[in-house]
Amino acid sequence: MGARPSPTSTTRDTVNRLRLENYLRGVVPSEMPSSWDPDAVAAQAVAARTYAAWDLATPSGATSYDICDTTQCQVYGGYDREAAASNAAIDATAGVILTYNGQPAFTQFSSSSGGRTAADYYGKPYLPAKADAYDGWKRADGTYGNPNHDWSAQFDVASVEKRTGIVYLAKASVITTDGYHVSKIVFIGTGGKQVTVYGDTFRSWFGLKSTYFAITGRPTTTA
Incomplete structure (x- = not known):
């Protein structure tokens, strides 16, 4: 079906309407190679099913669909991504989800935690x-x-100055949530101007893989 991204939009989003178990057939092989160990693929099927069940139980009401098809939710590749091994894992765990206090658990997952x-x-x-x-x-x-x-990214000070509006960047104070993941960065200019940027925002600016990073070189950082 086609749905408007917003009430005034002249474009349409393509939205698939299908049963949960059929939806998983396009998700599981998109999130994990179906050639991996059958037990691992079965675990991925349970995690994906639970994540979808959690999402259905906590609707935002802001979109015309229940769940998106990107890494912001779960990657869904549709019929073209189906594979016999992952379909078998989905069938073998049919209806199985993880719960916490009687409700679907929030089973977020990723390929790496760093x-x-x-x-x-x-x-x-x-x-x-x-x-x-x-x-x-x-x-x-x-x-x-x-x-x-283990990864790295390079960007010059001038690009940070342009983003923050600071004429000459002298220092950056990094604030973490747990001693590792960046929550905020306070950028300080030579004239005393300060601009606070969220870690996720800084990550998006420079295409960083996560908020688990440290800044080296000028400007200096403090934990």
């Missing part, structure tokens, strides 16, 4: 910030097997 998980935005007690010992596995030659465990 070595530490972040506390859940909704404050769920079962999703605390903690070290992830499985993220940094290494190959026999000592290199990381996970390309998202």
Whole structure:
């Protein structure tokens, strides 16, 4: 079906209407290779089903669809992404979800945590910030097997000055939520001007993989 992105929009969004179990057939192989161990694919099926059930139980009412098809929700590739192995995992776990206090759990997931998980935005007690010992596995030659465990990005000071409106950037004070993930950055100019930027905003500015980062070079940072 087609739906308006907003009441006054002249364009249409394509919205698939289908049963939950059929929806999962386009999600599971999009989030995990169907060739992986059957137990892992089955676990992904349960996580994906639970995430969708949680989303259905907590509708925002701001859109014409229940759940989006990108990494902002769960990646959904439709019929073209279906695979026999993932379909088998979905069938084998049909109807199974994880619950907390009798309600669908918020089973957010990602391909990498960088070595530490972040506390859940909704404050769920079962999703605390903690070290992830499985993220940094290494190959026999000592290199990381996970390309998202250790990463870097480069940007010049001038680009930060342009974004913040500070003429000459002298210092940046980094505030973290848990000692690791950046919550806010206070940029300070030589004239004393201060601009506070949320970690997620800074991440989006420069295409960073997460808010688990540190700034090196000029300007200096403090934890």
